[in-house]
Amino acid sequence: MAKLYFRYGVVSSAKTLNLLAVAHNYRTQNRNVLLLKPAFDTRFGAGEIRSRAGLEMKADVLVDRETKFEHSLFKDMSCVLVDEAQFVSASVVDQLRVISIDLNIPVICYGLRADFRGELFEGSRRLLEIADSIEEIKTTCFFCNKKATMNLKHVDGRADLGGPSVQLGAEEKFYPACYACYREKLAAVGETVP
Numbered sequence: 001m002a003k004l005y006f007r008y009g010v011v012s013s014a015k016t017l018n019l020l021a022v023a024h025n026y027r028t029q030n031r032n033v034l035l036l037k038p039a040f041d042t043r044f045g046a047g048e049i050r051s052r053a054g055l056e057m058k059a060d061v062l063v064d065r066e067t068k069f070e071h072s073l074f075k076d077m078s079c080v081l082v083d084e085a086q087f088v089s090a091s092v093v094d095q096l097r098v099i100s101i102d103l104n105i106p107v108i109c110y111g112l113r114a115d116f117r118g119e120l121f122e123g124s125r126r127l128l129e130i131a132d133s134i135e136e137i138k139t140t141c142f143f144c145n146k147k148a149t150m151n152l153k154h155v156d157g158r159a160d161l162g163g164p165s166v167q168l169g170a171e172e173k174f175y176p177a178c179y180a181c182y183r184e185k186l187a188a189v190g191e192t193v194p
Contacts, residue, residue, distance in 0.1 A: 009137030
């Protein structure tokens with residue numbers, strides 16, 4: 001039986017680069033891969049999945065909160081890859097779970113675990129609840145050499161907890177940080193975290 005995978009990491013941990021490498025490997029073996037991403041993520045253009053390392057591919061399907069999949073979409077697919085999975089709804093994750101079981105197609109979701117406040121995204125929460133395999137893609141803290149576990153939002157180089165939970169951006173807006181550095185940078189601007 002195929003599995004539902006959640007491969008998560010903080011910002012700048014090469015999640016999309018990993019997704020594109022997996023897609024490339026399937027395609028070099030003449031296997032069909034379906035690439036999905038949230039429709040509202042237009043940072044690199046509508047329908048583009050792009051790594052900051054420069055690799056890119058066109059998304060096959062753009063999903064929103066109300067997306068309902070027809071099983072015919074997955075005909076002859078060897079794998080389904082989902083970029084920015086933290087932004088998909090729980091109902092989309094539930095449908096992906098069903099596809100992995102009923103159609104026996106592996107579904108690999110890549111995304112952040114938590115937002116810059118350390119709170120789970122809806123899609124990530126559901127993936128943590130029902131995925132068969134949960135794997136961390138690791139990177140180091142922007143400020144020290146420890147493993148990064150947090151996404152530290154910054155405005156003009158200063159830590160910031162303001163604004164909505166869902167904000168598109170990468171290094172220009174978020175730093176990967178270990179918890180100690182995350183806490184220290186927020187304390188420096190008067191924010192208290194445990």
